[in-house]
Amino acid sequence: MSYQVRLQNFQGPFDLLCHLIEKEKIDIYDIPIAQITREYLEYLHSWEDMDIDEASEFLLLACKLIEIKAKLLLPQKQETGLVEEAADPREELVERLLEYKLFRRLSTLLEELACQQEKFFTRAGDDPALWFPEGRPLEAVTITDLAEAFRAVLKQADAAPTLPLRERKISIEEKIQELHRALEGAGARLWFKDLFTKTSHRLDIIVTFLALLELIHRGEVKAYQQDPFGDILILRCGE
């Protein structure tokens, strides 16, 4: 009976297709698309807990196979008096399969080379640490020098003034209150740009924008923007 091969063992859709073609001893230049598509799909169906990321590439080739079959079924247009040499819809697929097979063979050749190479042992390999392009940095350095240097670094570290950095916290709710006050002061109508000065922190601008979105969502204000990236006009609702 047919044996089950786990789909994940294949390197990709071409690998699977090559396997099917070789298994059935099919002439690659004359692939029976219907038969091979059926077998290909059977493999996909046998795929348990299919991972869509992995599967998408396999599915793509399934679509391609079905597309080719459809093209083969369609009657070729007969030009009157002219025998048109219609391109075989399988041609591109065959080309890609041959190219893939070629590289699959080349990759086994590379593997053999690597195996042979493992029989040759060299000194220290390519360790660049063995080279001293900048002279000998540690020449004439004693253990006392190292200890001295370490102490100096520690001393410096102690002396360095520390500066506490406080995290800025701006809540959307605060900004909403600010927006309300600003609208109050400006007569229920103001421009987004006017809420900031040149030195306004980026975070301020972002949170203010989020606050504005929240107000629009609550239906408390309306906003208008004439052009993309243009200034935004904010209007309090019901005014």
Place this chain on the structure above:
Amino acid sequence: MITIYQSLPALLEALLFVAGAPLTLEEICAATDLAPDDARLALQELQSQYEGEGRGLQLRYVAGGYQLCTKAEYAPYIENLLGKREKNTLSQAALETLAIIAYKQPVTKFEIENIRGVRVDSVLNTLMEKGLVKEMGRKAAPGRPILYGTTRYFLTAFGLKDIQDLPRIDEGKNPDTTKGRA
């Protein structure tokens, strides 16, 4: 200064022993003030000395340079000494990707994926981490995609003289490097 040395092959042997990694002819000439032809002759002499009986080392031309390494027949004993060395563990996916890069370089990620039919991002990262593959600038095409090629270490790791030394398949159907898929 060279005249004080009794034997040029011995001098070069000393250099190669210290270097460990392949030394190019230029590096050898720069270190010895030898003319390239003289250095080449001395290397040939050293090589034939090693080929004789009673030596455990050999001189190989690898990755565009000369390197001392042990003879293959002693590998089992060296493994006894050092323990089995870490296997060159490249997955089938990595080998396929490496083959495409080696034969078609410089090549973009898209071109590799087109041939393999799968995404190659993680495999490409592995190959770069192992130092077998590197970026080789960008292709003058829309999006200016990164081009990939093999490193000198790739040649060393696979025992190749240079990139032309890659094995060929004689079917008149070797990878056509002039025609990349768009």
